[in-house]
Amino acid sequence: xxxLDAGAGSKRPAARPGPAAGAVFPLRIRCDPRRTPxxxxxxxxxxxxxxxxxxxxxxxxxxxxxxxGADGVExxxxxxxxxxxxxxxxxxxxxxxxxxxxxADHPASRLEEWGxxxxxxxxxxxxxxxxxxxxxxxxxxxxRGLERRVLDLVRAAGAEDRVLISSFNPLVLARLRRLDPRAxxxxxxxxxxxxxxxxxxxxxxxxVHTHLDQVTPARLEAWRxxxxxxxxxxxxxxxxxxxxxxxxxxxxxxDLPAEAVHLRQRRAAAGRPR
Numbered sequence: 001x002x003x004l005d006a007g008a009g010s011k012r013p014a015a016r017p018g019p020a021a022g023a024v025f026p027l028r029i030r031c032d033p034r035r036t037p038x039x040x041x042x043x044x045x046x047x048x049x050x051x052x053x054x055x056x057x058x059x060x061x062x063x064x065x066x067x068x069g070a071d072g073v074e075x076x077x078x079x080x081x082x083x084x085x086x087x088x089x090x091x092x093x094x095x096x097x098x099x100x101x102x103x104a105d106h107p108a109s110r111l112e113e114w115g116x117x118x119x120x121x122x123x124x125x126x127x128x129x130x131x132x133x134x135x136x137x138x139x140x141x142x143x144r145g146l147e148r149r150v151l152d153l154v155r156a157a158g159a160e161d162r163v164l165i166s167s168f169n170p171l172v173l174a175r176l177r178r179l180d181p182r183a184x185x186x187x188x189x190x191x192x193x194x195x196x197x198x199x200x201x202x203x204x205x206x207x208v209h210t211h212l213d214q215v216t217p218a219r220l221e222a223w224r225x226x227x228x229x230x231x232x233x234x235x236x237x238x239x240x241x242x243x244x245x246x247x248x249x250x251x252x253x254x255d256l257p258a259e260a261v262h263l264r265q266r267r268a269a270a271g272r273p274r
Contacts, residue, residue: 029206030160031131031184033229033250036071040268042244043071043251044260045133047233048089051255055096057087059117059125069265070257072131072162074233077119078139079146084108085119085153091139104139119150123157131162133209133231133253135188138169147175151183166209166231173203186231189214207231209253212244220248238263 033043049061050068062073076089086108093099097114108118117125119134126132134154136146154163166186167173173185187205191213207229215232223230233253235244241260244252245267254260 029182029184031163033164033184033207033231039071040264042232042249042264043131044069044257044264045131045251045253046070046073046257047236047253047255048075049073050257055115057089057096057117058115059122062122062126065257066126066130068258069261071129071251072133073126074133074135074253075122076135076137077146077150078103078137079149080108080111080118081105082107083145083149085146085149086111086116087119087122088116089137091137120153120157123153123159128159128162131164132159133164133166133186133251136165136167136169136172138167138172147172148179151176151180154183164207164231166207167203170203170205173205177204184229186229191234207250209233212240215244215247215249224248235260 046065048056050065054061054064057075065073075087077085080086081104092102164184166188168188176183176185185205186207186209188209191211208223209231211234212232230249231251232244232249235241235252236255238259241263
C-alpha cells in the first residue's frame with residue numbers, strides 16, 4: 001500500500017487532530033500549517049513567487065507575490081559549487097538565466113551576479129510574517145550536507161516558526177528528521193510518480209504535499225486520520241483554485257496567488273472560508 005493510500009480503506013470518520021495528535025507529531029513542530037491563528041485558510045503560497053509576471057525564484061518575484069496578499073512563497077533550494085544553498089529550480093542555468101552550464105559549476109557569489117539568490121539572502125529579504133516553503137532539490141553527491149546548511153541558515157535568521165521544508169526524496173526528509181525532529185517535513189508527490197521508497201513514508205513526514213489530481217475524498221480522510229498536514233500544488237487555473245478551496249486542505253501552492261487570494265477573500269466575505 002502506498003504512502004498516498006495508507007489507511008484509505010477505513011470507514012472511520014475523519015477528524016481534525018488536536019494539538020497532541022498521533023505518532024506523526026511526537027514533538028510539537030515549530031511551523032505547523034494546520035495551526036495558523038489569525039490567517040484565512042487555506043494558506044496561499046506563490047509557486048516560486050509570481051512566475052507569471054516575474055522571473056521565478058527571484059527576490060523581486062517573491063516580494064511581488066507577498067504584496068498581493070499571499071501568506072508566503074514556495075521556492076527551490078540546491079547547493080552551489082561551494083556548497084552554499086542557493087534558490088533555483090533547475091540543475092542547469094539556461095532556462096532562467098540564458099547562460100549555459102550547471103548550477104553545480106559555479107560558486108554562490110557568481111550565481112548571485114546572475115540573479116540567483118542565496119537562501120541566506122532570501123531569508124533576510126522576506127521577514128516575518130511571510131511563510132517560506134523550501135523544497136530541497138537532491139542532485140546527488142554535491143548536495144551532501146545541504147539539509148544541515150539549510151537548517152543552520154533558518155536558525156540564524158530566526159525563521160524556524162515560519163519555514164516548511166519539503167522534498168520528493170524521502171531520504172532528504174529522513175536526514176532532516178535526524179538533524180532536527182521539530183523542523184516541518186513535507187513529502188512531495190506528483191501524478192504518475194510511484195516513488196516506492198517514498199510510498200513507505202520513510203521520511204516520517206508531517207505532511208503530504210501532493211498534486212491536486214491526486215486528492216480524493218478517501219485519501220484526504222486517510223491523511224487527516226493520520227494527523228498529516230495537506231498541502232496541494234498544481235492548482236494553476238481559476239477552476240482548479242475553486243476546486244481546491246472546496247477541499248479541507250491546509251495550504252495551496254499556486255502560480256496564481258493573486259487569483260487565489262481574491263477567491264479566498266470572496267468566500268470569507270460570504271461566510272464560507274472553505
